[in-house]
Amino acid sequence: MPNESSKAAIGRQTQLPFKRALEISLKSLKIRFWRSMITAAGIFLGIAFLTVVLTQSLLQWPIPEKVDAGFVRVSGQVNGPGDYDVWTPASIEEGLKAGIPKEVLDRVNVDGQFNLRDIVQGAINAERAEKKLRRLKREWQSLSKIKDDLAFYVSVASDADIKVRDALKRGVPTFTARNLAIVAAVRKDLEKRLEEEGANSDSKEVRALKSELDFYMAAAADPRVKLADAAKYGVPKGRKRKTPGADATFKGGDLAEIIRQQPDWVNVLFASAALDQDVTIKDAVRQGVPETVARRLAGQGNTFKPSALNDLIKTYPDEMKKWKRRAERNAIFKTVPKSAIAAIARTHARTLNDVLADAKQLAKEADRTNVMIVNTGRKIKVDFSRFGQDAGKVKLVDGDNIYVPDRNTRYRMIWLVVMSLLVCTVGITNSMLMSVTERFKEIGTMKCLGALDKFIVELFMLESGMMGGAASILGWLTGFLLMLIVAISTTGWDVIGNLEAKAVLLTFVEAVVVGMLLTIVATIAPAKRAADMPPAMALRSEI
Amino acid sequence: MANEKREYVVRCKDLYKEFVMGDTVLQALKGIQLDIYRGEYVSIMGPSGSGKSTLFNMVGGLDKPTSGTVFINDVDMAQLDAQELAYLRCRTIGYIFQTFNLIPVMTALENVVLPMIFAGVPQDEAVERGIELLKIVGLGDRLHHKPTELSGGQQQRVACARALANNPAIILADEPTGNLDLKTGKEIIELLRRLNKEQGVTVISATHDLKMIDISDRIVWIRDGQIERIENREDIELKVGSVEHEEE
Structure with missing residues (x-):
């Protein structure tokens, strides 16, 4: 019958020239202009974003203010x-040219060269010294209000001889100061007596003196104890002491004893100082100690010894002098213009x-x-x-x-770009899928007219490739210009720095290649599906 | 009949086609035997769902039968690979569809030229022939109109011209008048008949348009995927026009 011999009568369809496919896909893009635009917008945005990221890394960002x-x-x-x-060392001439004052360069000159670090460090030192000095002065202002009183009460704790005059000046009540001075005199008498009669003597005079001691001690602590009460304490009648003058002295320990009995008598800071006890930060601050100082003294804990504060206060004048000197010495580095530092930093x-x-x-x-x-x-x-x-x-x-992005920043950036491109691809695939599906009938017809599967795929590839290419180019242009405009408007023209044409071109190539590749990848599946479909099924489909 | 000398252009042998739809198997064709002679005008008639479109697809090489063979010009279609099949569709068969199926982005002329381009005909020659064909179908003044700018009848004329582009041996028309009004449908039928007479092309038309019966050489009646009967025109007397059947 038939077959075999006659099969030769059927030729093989040949692939159409590329030009034809190009013509048809161009026409098809043109007629579906708005739909293509929407698909292209996805690619456009993705590539613009990618370009922004790429361009940003090319720009010369200035050194931050600080x-x-x-x-x-x-x-x-x-x-x-x-x-x-x-920074590598720079020559002195370079420094002068960049605008660094000569006096500064003289200071950092090492064999005709200098390191920017020394200048930056100098400026930082000056800044730090000034800051420290300001702080010391501020603290000194508060501390000077309490420093004399504090010194007084610290001396109380050390059982020093204290003049009545000084005590009165610190706010010790007159009856306390005067009676304590009498206590001191009586004690002296008693000691003398005991020396004469032996330590264990219990003569009438010794007993009288001891009674006197008790009486005056009580009188120092309590204003209600009057001279008339002396007999109650066993003081023999007729014994009377002369009121001491302002220059009389008494023992710090005696005052401390009274404070111990009546803790509310002076403020807590001074009471703690007199008794050499710890004071809490809260109490100290309430009494006028700067919190910074209190915290420093307390260290890890919550309390400190007022005597330590007294010692610290004594160091203030010297410290202030020291930091003032340091600030003055480094002040010259602050005169170096930022632009000069930036210029040297950029080249070195x-x-x-x-x-x-x-x-x-x-x-x-x-x-x-x-x-x-x-x-x-x-x-x-x-x-x-x-x-x-x-x-x-x-x-x-x-x-x-900007200069030292940590790894996380970089990864975050990559993550962002990858995600956006992924979303882009999904969007493009969806668009292409739609675009292919609604043209099933057209594809079926083309196949009836003798189009090869390869030609159908080529058609869609071309269409999406052209769309992807155009969108990528526009996306790159937009991203690049946007980044430049933003950078220039926020940081000035310097940001362009030495932007190399080669590097810019590379971002262009990267952006366009990525854009076209993504589009083509997104198109392969739907195009292939359409081409492989039997024409009868393609024709039957209704959109 | 005494047609021994005439050669066959299409021969179908034991044609079966099954469609699997979920769990059910639908038998669209159940052993079709059909021979069509060169230069014949054959109408495949039958109610919708009878399998005439499926048969049409098998003959046109648009789908593969489940079993059985289709010979076109004595070539077994099952033996052809994709490129040979494309070659066959391009040059041997011209298709006309119910829904015209013109390429929407192309003008009438470009639509007619396209199959010639696929066949490798030089551009100038193709355009020349395209214009000539459009003139034959009566659209000489509509060369550069897009399908959307043409009426249904005009679109189907373009489709006819396109089907004739590569001088095919067969024109397969699937319900060519289905989407047209009575008058235009009649015109298309007459056009097909004229082309059949003048160009000697075999026309196979799947239809349920009874107007076709009048001009067909043979009518193949299909029911439930089987050939019910084949009638020669001279054997039937039909008063065409008296049957009001069209619902459009």
Whole structure:
């Protein structure tokens, strides 16, 4: 019958030239312009975002206003911690050209070169000294109000001889001060007597003196005890003491005894001082001690000895002088313009890798592998491409600025970009799926007219590829310009720095390649599904 | 009949087609035997759901039978690979659908030119022939209109022109008048008949339009996936026009 021989009569359909597919897909894009626009908007936004992230890393962000210590400190498990310059030495001429005053450069000149660290550190020292001085002065102001009284009560605790005059000046009541002075005189008499008669003597005179002692002690503590009461204490009649003058003295211990009996008699700070007892921070603050000082004295605890406060107060004049001198000495570094520092920093910054290499060398010498870099510096330019190599071994702390993004920031960025691209892909796939589904009939018809499966796939690929390409280019342009505008308007023209055309071009290529790839990947599945479908089924479908 | 000398252009042998829909198996075709001669005008008639569209798809190579074979020009369709099948669809068969199925992004001329492009005909030649074909179907003045700018009848004319583009041996028309009003439907039928007479092309038309009976050489009646009867035109007397059947 038939078959075999006649099969030769059927030829093989050949693939159409690329130009044809291009023409048809262009036409199809044109006619479905608005729908294509919506699909393209997804790609556009994703790529714009990607470009913003890419461009941001290219820009030269200025050193933040607050410049901290200009070095990276290696600490932690490494033996022999050391400081590592993040700046290489610059010549004095460079410094002058950048605008650093000559006097400053003279101060930091080491064999015709200087390290920016010294200037930054100098400025920081000046700032710190001024801050410290301000604090000392503030504290001194409060402390000077209580310092004399405090010194007085501390001397009470040490049982020193105290003049009645001084006591009266501190607010000790007259009856107390005067009677205590009499107590002191009586005690002297008693001691003399006992010396003459022997320590165990119980003569009439000794007894009289002891009674007198008790009476005057009581009178010192209680104003209600009158001279008429003397007999009650066993003081012989007719014994009378002369009222002591202002220059008479009494023993601090006696006053302390009275304070112990009547704790409310003076304020708690002074009472504690007189009895050499601890005072709580709260009580001290209430009596006019600056809280900062009280806390410092208390250390970990909640109380401190007033005598320690007394000692501390004595150091204040010297301390203030010392910090004032230091502030004056470093004040010159504050005159260096920020722009000059930035200029030198820009040209003489070492990369993080250089610093890390130093740290690693140190770790190796110490036979340790775990180096912790505490980054207190603000000016380390990080080469992102090489950053990852050390990521596993180096932990960056305090890396909260543009120059030293910690790993988390970087990962967060990558995560963000990946997520946005993923969402993009899902959106594009959905759009392409719709676009293919609603054209099943068209695809079926094309196949009836002799189109090959490959041609159908090519058609959709071209369509989505062109759309993805155009959206990516626009997305890149938008992202790039947006980042530039934002950066320039917030930080000035300096931010452009030495933006290389090559690097910019690279972001362009990356953005467009990623955009087109995503679109094409998202199209493959629906296009393939459409092409593989038997024409009868494709024709039957209703949208 | 005494048609021994005439050659077959389509031969169907024991054609079975099953559709699996969930748990149920639907037998659309149950052993169809059908031979069609070159230059014939054959109408496949039957109520909807009788399997005429399925048969149409089998003959057109748009779907594969579950069992049995279809020969087109003595070539077993089951033996063809994708490229050969595309070649066959492109040059040997012209399709006309109930819903016209023109490519919406293309003009009338471009739609007619497209199959020729697929066949590798040079652009100029294809355009020339496209214009000629559109003139034949009476659309010489509508060359650059998009399908949306044409009426249903005009669209179906474009479809006819497109089906003729590569000088096919067979024109398969699936309910060509189904979406058209009476008058336009009649025009299309007459056009098909004219093309059949003038170009010598075999026309196979699946339809339930009784107007077709009048002009068909043979009528194949299908019911429940089987051929009920095949009638030659000279054997039936039908008073066409007296039957009011169209609901449109």
